[in-house]
Amino acid sequence: MEKIKQNKIWITIVVIGIIVIGILLAMLHQQKQNSPEAQSSSYVSSAKASSASTSVQDKNNEKVYAKKAASMKGHVYSDYFTSWSKQDFKNWANEYLSKPESERHQDGVKESFGTSTSWENSDTNMTYPLDKIAKQIQTDGVATNYYDTVKEFNKANPGFNPDDIKK
Template identity: 40%
Template sequence: MWLTVVGFGIVIVIILSLILLNQNKAKPESETPSFQSSVKASSSSQKNQDEENKKRYAKEAAKMKGHVLCTGIDDLYYTTWSKNDFRNWANNYNSLSKEQKTKASSNFGTSNTRSNNSMDTETLDVRARNILNDDFKSLGYFETVKDFNKAYPRIDPSNLQ
């Protein structure tokens, strides 16, 4: 009888040990090394893809001609205006009366028109001041697509409108 009780006890202890061992294998901590290696592989793959994109965008930008006006990540435009055209516009704009400035607008050589009476966050006054201060960087103006690509290597230059 004692042997039967001891035998059942040993079997129960073995079963409980196996259940406990399976639970330990299912814990997230036991999966950490495989998860970390998966994250590293994914990160490495993304980094390689980013580098390939940068190279492709640089080659593409080197072939493209024209001036670029970048007023935001989604507002990328070819512009027909040179720096001199911007300076002429700024001088003409500053010669306007206050009432004329309120109604003023310009497309800056792009397909998009900006005006003082719109909901734009940057008024034409600020743009004119920056142009006259030779601050074309804050205007988002680039003389070449290659210059634009140097400033924004992760943006596909084919997105220019």
């Protein structure tokens, strides 16, 4: 009888020990799942899914923008609609560069190029963007960032919404 009681105590102690070890292993496993190493793979897969979704959205936007651009009329300089043609830019560059430097390099010399904004020289700051633009037109025959059509602008800037071109 005494021996059976001792065996029951030992069996109880062993069972309680196994339960405690099981609980400790479960806690350790939970802690591993919450570790930065374990979460990094989850983060990477989430980032990949987000990137793929953004990429698909960008492609869809580009298609929509291309359709809009194809139906829009007008010339574009930088991200402004302009009333000037390529020839207007060439004529302006020739006229501008024919002026003496002292006349070109003054504060307040500016040009809008048929847009709603102006590019201005500043003798005070010694910045002459109009010189750069005029020389570039003479060299290349057309201004950088000038597009004869909105469709051409869209081909060069597929992610830019044509509705955002400034008037």
